[in-house]
Amino acid sequence: MNEIIKDINSNKSLKLTDLQGDIGNNLGASINPQSISLTTSDNTGVIYISRIPPGMQPHHIREYMSQFGEIDRIFMYPEDKSIYEKRVKMGGSRQMRYIDGWIEFKDKQIAKSVAISLNNTNIGGKKRHNRWRDDIWCLRYLPKFKWHNLIEHYRYKKVVRKVKLQARLNQVQKENNFYIEQVDKAKRKEKLQKMNKCEGNSIDSSDIKYIYTGEIKDISENNEKISKVSLSHLL
Known part of the structure; x- marks a missing residue:
């Protein structure tokens, strides 16, 4: 950590800010960027964090990044509500997780130096007190982005x-x-x-066939009887 700070200081004289009382700052815990003032200085610089380590909250980001320079605003995009509810239902952590985020430094040169120095490096810190020690920072400086x-x-x-x-x-x-x-x-x-x-x-076709068959049968029987009677008289 000290080497990284020295490296940044060699590129730009940075004055490390005091971390005391910074964790509870409301700006670090902001969820909606629209709720924050639109006033932006031309000298500010924004870093994009493409991956937030699981469980890391806005105040953790602010606490860590404040070592390198003065931070103005932080916004972290929360995970989908359905994913959160599913995890809680399955007995998982109730702590909100974040997908990505943006950090605004008051000095764009500091922001650029921090992004270059920390990108693809371990978060580090004391293992006993740092669950993200082996995680990697995924940072990118956004030029001309306010x-x-x-x-x-x-x-x-x-x-x-x-x-x-x-x-x-x-x-x-x-x-x-x-x-x-x-x-x-x-x-x-x-x-x-x-x-x-x-x-x-x-009407079913089989019923129709049965009716006509019956009538034809009766007629043939009558003709046979008539013919027998006529023959008996003649004889």
């Missing part, structure tokens, strides 16, 4: 998510309507068949 860009990005993602959700709901509604329509058709068809059966409109 906090208002993050808010715009956040709003854009929110709109995209809303549009996708609406499209999904529309598709589900369409499928439900199609299913209900098919059920109604089946019910109407069944009702029509029952009505026809009650009115006798439906």
Whole structure:
């Protein structure tokens, strides 16, 4: 850790800030970037954290990064609510996890130096008090990127998510309507068949054959009797 700080100090004279009382700062625990003031200095620099170690909270990030320079704002994107609820239901940790995040340094040169020096390095620290000792920092300095860009990005993602959700709901509604329509058709068809059966409109072909066969049989028997009587008179 001291070597990294020396390396950053050699690139830019940095004054390490006092960590006392910084953990409880509300800015470090902010979830919604829109709730923070839009005022941004031209000299600020933003670092993007592409992976947040499991269990690491905003105040942990602030405590660690404040060693290198003065930090203004931190925003960490939380995991999906459904994933959190599923984990808790299965008996997992109730602590909120974060996917990625952004750190705003008041000096962009410090932000750039920190990102270059710490990227792909172990978080380190005393093993007894640091569960992320063997985790790796995944940092990238964002040149010409300011906090208002993050808010715009956040709003854009929110709109995209809303549009996708609406499209999904529309598709589900369409499928439900199609299913209900098919059920109604089946019910109407069944009702029509029952009505026809009650009115006798439906006659089986075997019944028709039986009726005509009976009539033909009776006629042939009568003709035979008549012919026998006529022959007896003639003889």
